[in-house]
Amino acid sequence: MNRKAFQDLYPDEFCHCYGCGRLNEHGLQMKSYWDGDDAVAVFEPRAHHTGISGYVYGGLIASLIDCHCIGTASAAKHRSENPDRDAEMLPRFVTAALHVDYLRPTPLGVPLEVRAQAEEIKGRKVIVAATLSAKGEICARGRVVAVQMPRNMKSAE
Amino acid sequence: MNRKAFQDLYPDEFCHCYGCGRLNEHGLQMKSYWDGDDAVAVFEPRAHHTGISGYVYGGLIASLIDCHCIGTASAAKHRSENPDRDAEMLPRFVTAALHVDYLRPTPLGVPLEVRAQAEEIKGRKVIVAATLSAKGEICARGRVVAVQMPRNMKSAE
Numbered sequence: 001m002n003r004k005a006f007q008d009l010y011p012d013e014f015c016h017c018y019g020c021g022r023l024n025e026h027g028l029q030m031k032s033y034w035d036g037d038d039a040v041a042v043f044e045p046r047a048h049h050t051g052i053s054g055y056v057y058g059g060l061i062a063s064l065i066d067c068h069c070i071g072t073a074s075a076a077k078h079r080s081e082n083p084d085r086d087a088e089m090l091p092r093f094v095t096a097a098l099h100v101d102y103l104r105p106t107p108l109g110v111p112l113e114v115r116a117q118a119e120e121i122k123g124r125k126v127i128v129a130a131t132l133s134a135k136g137e138i139c140a141r142g143r144v145v146a147v148q149m150p151r152n153m154k155s156a157e
Numbered sequence: 158m159n160r161k162a163f164q165d166l167y168p169d170e171f172c173h174c175y176g177c178g179r180l181n182e183h184g185l186q187m188k189s190y191w192d193g194d195d196a197v198a199v200f201e202p203r204a205h206h207t208g209i210s211g212y213v214y215g216g217l218i219a220s221l222i223d224c225h226c227i228g229t230a231s232a233a234k235h236r237s238e239n240p241d242r243d244a245e246m247l248p249r250f251v252t253a254a255l256h257v258d259y260l261r262p263t264p265l266g267v268p269l270e271v272r273a274q275a276e277e278i279k280g281r282k283v284i285v286a287a288t289l290s291a292k293g294e295i296c297a298r299g300r301v302v303a304v305q306m307p308r309n310m311k312s313a314e
Contacts, residue, residue: 016207018214026205048183050173051251052306057175058252059220066216094208095215099256149209 005031006039006071009090014149019067030064032071037117039072044111056106056134065130065142066098068114073126073146076118093126097145106132106139124148162188163196163228166247171306176224187221189228194274196229201268213263213291222287222299223255225271230283230303233275250283254302263289263296281305 007020007030018027032041043064051057074090106112116130125147132140164177164187175184189198200221208214231247263269273287282304289297 014209016210018206018208019216021207024205024207048181049175050178050181051175052171052249053173057220058255059176059216059223062219062223062255062257063214063216066219092209094262095257095259097256097258098215098219099254100219100252101254102252105251 005033006075006090007031007067009087010074010092011089014092017067019063020071028063028067030067032068032075034075039068039075039116041068041114042111043114045108047108050108052105054108056108056112058100058102061102061106061132061140062098062100062142064112064114065100065132065140066095066144069116069128069130069142069144070095070146072116072118072128072130073144076128077121077126077148080121092149093146094149095144096125096147099143101141102139103141104137104139107134110134162190163232163247164188164224166244167231167249168246171249174224176220177228185220185224187224189225189232191232196225196232196273198225198271199268200271202265204265207265209262211265213265213269215257215259218259218263218289218297219255219257219299221269221271222257222289222297223252223301226273226285226287226299226301227252227303229273229275229285230301233285234278234283234305237278249306250303251306252301253282253304256300258298259296260298261294261296264291267291
């Protein structure tokens with residue numbers, strides 16, 4: 001795995017995301033890394049991240065898939081253009097569409113692995129597919145349409 | 158609007174959801190109500206619920222759409238079977254699939270309105286469509302496939 005998480009390579013201005021921003025002290029601070037051609041993130045939900053008691057909240061699952069796929073889109077776009085060079089900074093992508101299929105209840109109290117692959121890179125758009133697993137069993141599948149942030153969309157703060 | 162939120166009519170055992178459970182003190186405690194044939198919820202994100210600074214985190218938008226559509230599925234199922242009687246308790250649904258299209262950045266610092274309609278009720282499955290608006294402008298559209306909880310799926314705690 002790379003030494004730095006994808007999300008830690010976003011410019012400081014774009015590091016306040018609740019799901020994955022290193023500068024959001026109240027956030028989840030999710031981190032994604034390359035593992036060969038897959039991108040992987042591991043996150044252990046807290047006790048209050050429950051849906052039905054004992055199982056993980058579906059909105060958190062959607063959030064983990066979203067942030068991980070956005071990071072994967074960014075890293076995959078960089079890698080497609082710079083196959084031989086690790087990124088020092090990554091472009092920021094935003095979510096155009098998010099789809100999650102919940103296959104089975106996701107148990108609380110264990111680390112979750114989100115694993116993703118960039119399926120298509122076309123200009124500023126990247127499509128990423130992901131699975132979310134607990135104890136080696138796939139609990140949810142996701143798909144994100146990620147779009148590289150328009151240059152005229154600045155952070156509002 | 159009804160006097161009680163849909164989520165406050167779930168049995169106590171199923172009221173720990175991070176997004177909408179009244180018994181989850183760390184959660185968002187989202188509340189949904191009938192407004193004619195629409196179901197409506199209003200939620201104002203906190204300052205740390207940011208994606209790009211100044212805009213709402215996409216994972217929170219997915220969470221709000223998820224919980225509101227699940228509540229709407231439950232209330233719509235009850236209403237379809239009891240057109241003349243307000244619910245005293247509602248059945249708990251879970252999410253089979255969630256889709257969100259993000260149409261434009263959602264501004265932080267204002268109340269968001271989520272408005273949903275049950276599109277199809279077929280046995281234990283209900284399909285719900287939703288919009289999420291800020292200052293009267295639709296920022297995201299969602300669709301949820303909700304399934305009434307199987308009787309053998311108990312909370313694990």
